[in-house]
Amino acid sequence: MIDDPFVAHRSLLFTVAYEMLGSAADAEDVLQESWLRWADADRSQVRDPRAYLVRIVTRQALNRLRTLSRSREDYVGEWLPEPLLTSPDVAEDVELAESVSIALLTVLETLGPTERAVFVLREVFEMPYGEIAEAVDKSAAAVRQIARRAREHVAARRPRMQVSRSEQHTVVERFLSALRTGQVQELMEVLAPDVVLIADGGGVAAAAPAPVHGAELVAALLARPGRVVSAVWLNGAPAGRIEADGRLAAVSLVVENGRVTRIHAVANPQKLTRLEEPAELAR
Numbered sequence: 009m010i011d012d013p014f015v016a017h018r019s020l021l022f023t024v025a026y027e028m029l030g031s032a033a034d035a036e037d038v039l040q041e042s043w044l045r046w047a048d049a050d051r052s053q054v055r056d057p058r059a060y061l062v063r064i065v066t067r068q069a070l071n072r073l074r075t076l077s078r079s080r081e082d083y084v085g086e087w088l089p090e091p092l093l094t095s096p097d098v099a100e101d102v103e104l105a106e107s108v109s110i111a112l113l114t115v116l117e118t119l120g121p122t123e124r125a126v127f128v129l130r131e132v133f134e135m136p137y138g139e140i141a142e143a144v145d146k147s148a149a150a151v152r153q154i155a156r157r158a159r160e161h162v163a164a165r166r167p168r169m170q171v172s173r174s175e176q177h178t179v180v181e182r183f184l185s186a187l188r189t190g191q192v193q194e195l196m197e198v199l200a201p202d203v204v205l206i207a208d209g210g211g212v213a214a215a216a217p218a219p220v221h222g223a224e225l226v227a228a229l230l231a232r233p234g235r236v237v238s239a240v241w242l243n244g245a246p247a248g249r250i251e252a253d254g255r256l257a258a259v260s261l262v263v264e265n266g267r268v269t270r271i272h273a274v275a276n277p278q279k280l281t282r283l284e285e286p287a288e289l290a291r
Contacts, residue, residue, distance in 0.1 A: 207220075
């Protein structure tokens, strides 16, 4: 089994599915469906197992994404991607860390299913247009146009300023320290004036039903003592794990100019099942 191409490329296949779906649970389901198709495949006709498997996973993920897009319209409150516990090593691959960041995955949610698939396969995994065309059942020329539109769409919405790993780590530590004290003033000092908080409770856990704008409102909402706050690595970046009254939340931050400009907080317990064992990701 170790020599089976599916097993050898499983981390890559999971990463493809996760980036397309924003959900580890759905990505695992896609891999299970893809494995069944791989098991029935005539291996003698497969020239490039890696490309073949990526194609299977892409098609299954597209089917799942089209179904999910309808169910997400009925989601209670804001929808955020499912956070993954990752090892610090993931951050060493800057492009991989960026591609699985909560900030980028949130932007990818604004793409249509085919646009998202094309963007992920081209921009993240650098697949040739011809292979992508086979995976999404489009012509290579059409895929080029879709890729261009998707790049422009994402570029207009993703965080514009990249910060160093050390700066990101320093600001996240300051933010988590302020959360531990629960002091409004300490939080205000690390939040950008126009900071935005987006919280996902899924109608199950307490969360703001819409984005909260401005440092004063965000700080007032977050300044609650008595929480157990710890630093973790989520989706390839330093982040926070918060426990209070038996409830858990994962917090991911966007940092610019030494301050927190965006906070993604996931409190929906159904999305917090991957915080114990680091996910194996690969490009």
